[in-house]
Amino acid sequence: MTTAKRDxxxxxxxxxxxxxxxxxxxxxxTSMEHLSKAAGISKSSIYHHVAGKEExxxxxxxxxxxxxxxxxxxxxxxxGRAVERLEYVVRRMVEVLTSELPYVTLLLRxxxxxxxxxxxxxxxxxxxxxxxxxxxxxxxxGDVRGDVEVRLATRLVFGMINSLVEWYRPDARGxxxxxxxxxxxxxxxxxxxxxx
Numbered sequence: 001m002t003t004a005k006r007d008x009x010x011x012x013x014x015x016x017x018x019x020x021x022x023x024x025x026x027x028x029x030t031s032m033e034h035l036s037k038a039a040g041i042s043k044s045s046i047y048h049h050v051a052g053k054e055e056x057x058x059x060x061x062x063x064x065x066x067x068x069x070x071x072x073x074x075x076x077x078x079x080g081r082a083v084e085r086l087e088y089v090v091r092r093m094v095e096v097l098t099s100e101l102p103y104v105t106l107l108l109r110x111x112x113x114x115x116x117x118x119x120x121x122x123x124x125x126x127x128x129x130x131x132x133x134x135x136x137x138x139x140x141x142g143d144v145r146g147d148v149e150v151r152l153a154t155r156l157v158f159g160m161i162n163s164l165v166e167w168y169r170p171d172a173r174g175x176x177x178x179x180x181x182x183x184x185x186x187x188x189x190x191x192x193x194x195x196x
Contacts, residue, residue: 009041011049011059018056019102027057027106028113054116061110061120064103067096068127082137083144087189089131091181093161098168098177105165128158135192144192157188 017039021030032053036043050056071077076088097104107124110117132154138144144153161184168180 009039009045009049014039014046014049015056015059015063016102018053019060019106022057022060022106023102023109027053027110027117054114057106057110057114058116058119060103061107061116064096064100064107065120065123065127067100067103068093069123071096072127072130081143082134082141083189083193086131086134086138086144087185089134090157090161090188091185093131094164094181094184095177097161097164098170098180101165101168101170108162108165128154131158138192148192153192157192160184160188 018030018035021034021038025034030053032043032046035053035056036046039046050059071089071092074088074092077085077092079085107120110120112118112121132150135144135154135157136150139146139150164180168175170177
């Protein structure tokens with residue numbers, strides 16, 4: 001008598017597979033059939049763990065968003081001059097992006113086609129706004145350039161950081177997350193800081 005192979009998937013391992021498939025095929029282009037094939041389990045096994053693919057999407061983008069929002073509650077993001085807090089937040093954003101690369105990649109690709117995507121976009125806007133407020137405070141303190149409009153500077157900083165999802169791969173050319181974070185901080189604040 002042989003026993004059936006037991007399902008070894010957990011919600012976390014299933015989420016990891018789903019994120020990979022969503023990033024490869026796009027969320028809209030992914031069916032439950034695609035997910036079950038990629039996971040090597042039946043669709044009913046997936047439904048044992050989650051209600052459907054939108055729940056997987058929400059869990060995935062929540063992981064990325066939670067990582068970003070947690071930065072804003074860390075001590076170095078809350079205490080000190082605005083420019084120092086901003087520099088800390090920028091460094092930590094790079095660190096979160098590189099440590100949660102597939103999840104942040106998915107977050108940056110949502111377009112608002114579902115309730116979950118619209119929720120994620122709203123939370124992203126809230127995060128972006130809070131970082132922009134730090135930049136505005138640093139400009140008001142005279143610590144960053146005043147000749148570049150704050151919204152534009154914020155978009156350029158986010159553009160630099162978010163572009164990492166397109167090319168950064170752990171261990172690629174020997175660059176680790178720390179080296180990338182150092183380079184981003186040098187480039188951003190070398191251009192933003194007000195000359196003494």
